Amino acid sequence: MKKWKRLLLAVLVLFAGAQLFNPARTNPPVKNDFLTATQPPAAVAASVRAACYDCHSHETVWPWYAHVAPVSWLIVSDTTEGREHLNLSDWPTEPDRAIKKLDRINEAVDDREMPPKKYTLIHANARLTETQRKEILDWTDAAAAKLRATTTNQ
Ligand code: HEC
DSSP: OOHHHHHHHHHHHHHHHHGGGOOOOOOOOOSBOHHHHHOOOHHHHHHHHHHHHHHHSSOOOOOGGGGSTTHHHHHHHHHHHHHHHOOTTBOOSSHHHHHHHHHHHHHHHHTTOSSOHHHHTTOGGGOOOHHHHHHHHHHHHHHHHHHHHHOSOO
């Protein structure tokens, strides 16, 4: 067998073998949905759903390539990590915790940290315009201020 054929075969075998190690793509039941609990204006809700829900909720839309290793490893680990940091399907009912989360969302969008660039590169509908960013910033500020007014802790 020619060298390049052997190499190609090795790559194919590795690729096929990797498929045996596809991690589970789970969407557990939604506990307390962020958008239902906080009722932001429709425009903000649409932006957050399009730009954040794939990684920060239990309503992830798994694309076909999320089923193919090694890409699946990256996508599943991003989603697991994203849900650990901020789970929009498990929104806190305690005002002080909700205030902190609203502030974090505000910071992440303000700093252009979120949604991550590697994600918006592929998901054009998750790219936020300046107007959409401002709507999210204004609303999270107002919602956090409103909650602060109801609690003495903050
Ligand atoms: C491609 C997946 C992905 C998308 C889309 C995404 N995030 Fe994230 N997000 C992550 C990951 C992974 C982390 C944890 C690691 C880090 O901070 O980079 C994170 C962290 C965060 C944190 C930090 C939480 C903390 O502990 O301080 C906030 C807030 C956040 N994201 C908000 C958002 C918002 C708001 C959107 C939508 C505008 C969004 N994210 C979109 C993957 C994503």
